Amino acid sequence: MATTDIGLWGVPLAILGGAIRVSTPFIFVSLGETITERSGRINLGLEGILVFGAMTAYAVAVMTASPWLGLLAAAGAGACFGLFHGWICKFPRVNDIAIGIALMLFGTGLAFFFGKSFIQPLAPHLPALPFGFWSDVPQVRAALDVNVLFLIGAFLAAALWWAFRNTRIGLIIRVVGDSADAARAMGVNPDRVRLLATAAGSALAAIGGGYLSLYYPGSWNESISSGQGLMAVALVIFSRWNPLGCFAAAILFGGAGALGPALQSVGVSHGYYLFYAAPYVLTLAIMIATSSPGRTLAGAPGELSITK
Amino acid sequence: MTQRLLFNRRQFLQTTSATAALGVLGAGSAVAATATIGFIYVGPKDDYGYNQAHAEGAAALKGMAGITVVEEEKVPETVDVLKTMESMINLEGAGLLFPTSFGYFDPFMLQAATKYPKVQFRHCGGLWTDKNPKNAGSYFGYIGTCQYLNGIVAGHMTKSKKLGFVAAKPIPQVLLNINSFLLGARAVDPSITCQVIFTGEWSLAVKEAEATNALLDQGADVVTCHVDSPKVVVQTAAGRGAYVCGYHANQSPLAPQKYLTGAEWNWANVYQMYAKTFLAGETLPNFTRGGLAEGFVKMSPLGPAVTEPARKQFEATLAEMKKGNYAIIKGPLKDNKGAEVVAGGKAYIETAIELESMNYLVEGVIGATS
Numbered sequence: 001m002a003t004t005d006i007g008l009w010g011v012p013l014a015i016l017g018g019a020i021r022v023s024t025p026f027i028f029v030s031l032g033e034t035i036t037e038r039s040g041r042i043n044l045g046l047e048g049i050l051v052f053g054a055m056t057a058y059a060v061a062v063m064t065a066s067p068w069l070g071l072l073a074a075a076g077a078g079a080c081f082g083l084f085h086g087w088i089c090k091f092p093r094v095n096d097i098a099i100g101i102a103l104m105l106f107g108t109g110l111a112f113f114f115g116k117s118f119i120q121p122l123a124p125h126l127p128a129l130p131f132g133f134w135s136d137v138p139q140v141r142a143a144l145d146v147n148v149l150f151l152i153g154a155f156l157a158a159a160l161w162w163a164f165r166n167t168r169i170g171l172i173i174r175v176v177g178d179s180a181d182a183a184r185a186m187g188v189n190p191d192r193v194r195l196l197a198t199a200a201g202s203a204l205a206a207i208g209g210g211y212l213s214l215y216y217p218g219s220w221n222e223s224i225s226s227g228q229g230l231m232a233v234a235l236v237i238f239s240r241w242n243p244l245g246c247f248a249a250a251i252l253f254g255g256a257g258a259l260g261p262a263l264q265s266v267g268v269s270h271g272y273y274l275f276y277a278a279p280y281v282l283t284l285a286i287m288i289a290t291s292s293p294g295r296t297l298a299g300a301p302g303e304l305s306i307t308k
Numbered sequence: 309m310t311q312r313l314l315f316n317r318r319q320f321l322q323t324t325s326a327t328a329a330l331g332v333l334g335a336g337s338a339v340a341a342t343a344t345i346g347f348i349y350v351g352p353k354d355d356y357g358y359n360q361a362h363a364e365g366a367a368a369l370k371g372m373a374g375i376t377v378v379e380e381e382k383v384p385e386t387v388d389v390l391k392t393m394e395s396m397i398n399l400e401g402a403g404l405l406f407p408t409s410f411g412y413f414d415p416f417m418l419q420a421a422t423k424y425p426k427v428q429f430r431h432c433g434g435l436w437t438d439k440n441p442k443n444a445g446s447y448f449g450y451i452g453t454c455q456y457l458n459g460i461v462a463g464h465m466t467k468s469k470k471l472g473f474v475a476a477k478p479i480p481q482v483l484l485n486i487n488s489f490l491l492g493a494r495a496v497d498p499s500i501t502c503q504v505i506f507t508g509e510w511s512l513a514v515k516e517a518e519a520t521n522a523l524l525d526q527g528a529d530v531v532t533c534h535v536d537s538p539k540v541v542v543q544t545a546a547g548r549g550a551y552v553c554g555y556h557a558n559q560s561p562l563a564p565q566k567y568l569t570g571a572e573w574n575w576a577n578v579y580q581m582y583a584k585t586f587l588a589g590e591t592l593p594n595f596t597r598g599g600l601a602e603g604f605v606k607m608s609p610l611g612p613a614v615t616e617p618a619r620k621q622f623e624a625t626l627a628e629m630k631k632g633n634y635a636i637i638k639g640p641l642k643d644n645k646g647a648e649v650v651a652g653g654k655a656y657i658e659t660a661i662e663l664e665s666m667n668y669l670v671e672g673v674i675g676a677t678s
Contacts, residue, residue: 217517
């Protein structure tokens with residue numbers, strides 16, 4: 001392996017590479033949650049769905065030797081979880097947050113149960129596109145090996161942002177999210193819209209899980225998720241239910257997460273526990289900076305049980 | 309696990325009455341013809357790491373006549389392990405237990421040992437002292453020598469003269485492994501340095517992958533680690549074309565071309581010793597330690613990339629170590645802040661108690677313990 005000494009340039013490079021590598025699951029889960037929350041439901045079960053998606057994607061990829069089939073299966077499994085959540089929440093006096101927590105534990109447990117025999121085998125990985133081809137520096141090439149899911153996520157963020165504003169489906173989701181009564185007056189069934197929105201959101205979260213097990217770090221074990229599913233739910237609020245904001249927040253979070261290891265690698269090794277807290281400190285700081293006591297959360301769907 | 313829970317109540321009644329009867333009848337019988345031995349793991353037993361190493365040891369007992377092995381995985385280091393131990397004793401009749409994770413020892417295993425004085429408990433890595441119950445004990449292997457051998461091979465194979473080490477937490481065992489790895493490499497070429505990155509947790513897949521990438525970005529071309537499951541580090545490093553040295557278990561199936569060698573536990577040997585002693589009805593030792601010479605640890609077979617000079621020095625040093633009393637940490641030795649930590653002429657062999665309180669990184673290691 002040819003190497004080039006890049007010294008301190010390693011830090012910004014690692015942040016860039018980390019932003020691309022680490023952010024993808026955050027992008028998918030937070031976009032999924034945006035769809036669900038825009039329709040007026042909160043699905044806290046995404047962590048469990050993410051873990052189950054990771055397991056399903058890995059298992060199917062091992063069995064069929066195709067990572068794409070694995071992702072498809074993960075999306076299907078995620079959608080089933082979402083339908084389940086949406087169906088239960090349809091009944092009166094059911095709390096969507098409580099169901100979400102139940103689903104989180106259920107999804108994780110089920111994934112561990114079925115995933116037992118897939119810890120050892122090796123699955124084929126998802127492909128990456130070498131955007132660093134112009135550079136002779138191997139580190140740059142490695143950082144710019146962009147996986148396809150990241151690109152799909154970026155495209156999806158833009159598409160969702162556009163769709164929420166300019167399409168009929170986007171309008172229906174927003175109406176259902178802001179006022180169920182208005183939606184009913186329009187002849188729209190809020191429960192059905194929410195059911196489908198939760199299913200779509202869960203499918204995206206499961207794809208985020210598939211990224212974890214099929215690309216980066218690229219193996220299935222029971223500690224594969226370090227809470228990405230939960231953090232992504234917070235990112236949605238952080239980005240004010242805006243898909244483009246979700247994308248930016250995920251990138252920021254991924255890059256900040258890469259700071260700790262990168263600083264240690266250039267010799268800034270004191271206080272690494274503090275650097276590992278960087279993403280959370282950053283989130284807090286931006287939350288404080290952008291909040292104001294004078295107004296409520298801008299952009300929050302009116303039907304969300306936290307804002308009602 | 310679910311099965312045991314399903315049959316809980318009835319089995320419990322049967323077994324308790326049976327043990328009560330045994331207690332009356334069997335007071336005089338000394339030799340057990342059969343034995344049930346329980347193993348408790350903190351993670352999945354096929355993790356290519358710490359738990360797999362123990363599970364392979366347990367698997368070696370399954371063929372022995374008269375031995376029944378019961379196992380439970382993913383038992384947290386909480387009161388859960390106490391429950392698991394109690395159910396293994398009461399429901400499965402286990403007479404000898406191996407709770408293998410570090411956090412099981414104090415207070416959980418010590419409590420269980422006080423409560424069940426007829427059951428034997430042996431813990432991996434704990435520091436058993438005379439004040440602890442006599443039916444408890446601990447065992448461990450000196451794996452630092454194996455990391456030194458990893459270092460020798462890495463020292464021959466590196467072109468950039470930079471090695472990488474992904475470590476979990478800066479505790480003495482981990483620090484000894486890091487220092488041994490670098491000293492092994494410096495036995496080949498004194499200009500070699502080793503960059504260490506601490507992830508702060510025993511198992512954090514994404515952070516381990518990030519750490520590996522950061523090491524490679526800084527030019528490291530041979531990487532090893534001390535985390536619970538080296539799978540992610542091995543795959544990430546090999547995927548970017550770097551060589552890897554393994555830890556805990558043999559990870560060569562994950563990267564057949566890039567895997568050089570690895571520091572492995574050899575628990576099969578240790579557990580067979582315990583099982584034989586236990587079956588014979590003899591007293592089990594309370595405090596067991598061993599290294600390469602005693603067969604407590606071993607090296608993975610050398611990979612296809614290892615060059616001839618590397619193989620020669622590896623084999624010569626291994627043979628020397630197998631004679632016992634090999635000292636890796638010997639003076640004069642400075643830490644990476646320039647202070648002298650071992651005076652000239654002083655040498656600590658692997659059994660030295662001073663090594664179990666190591667709190668420094670030696671000169672040539674880039675990183676800090678806090």
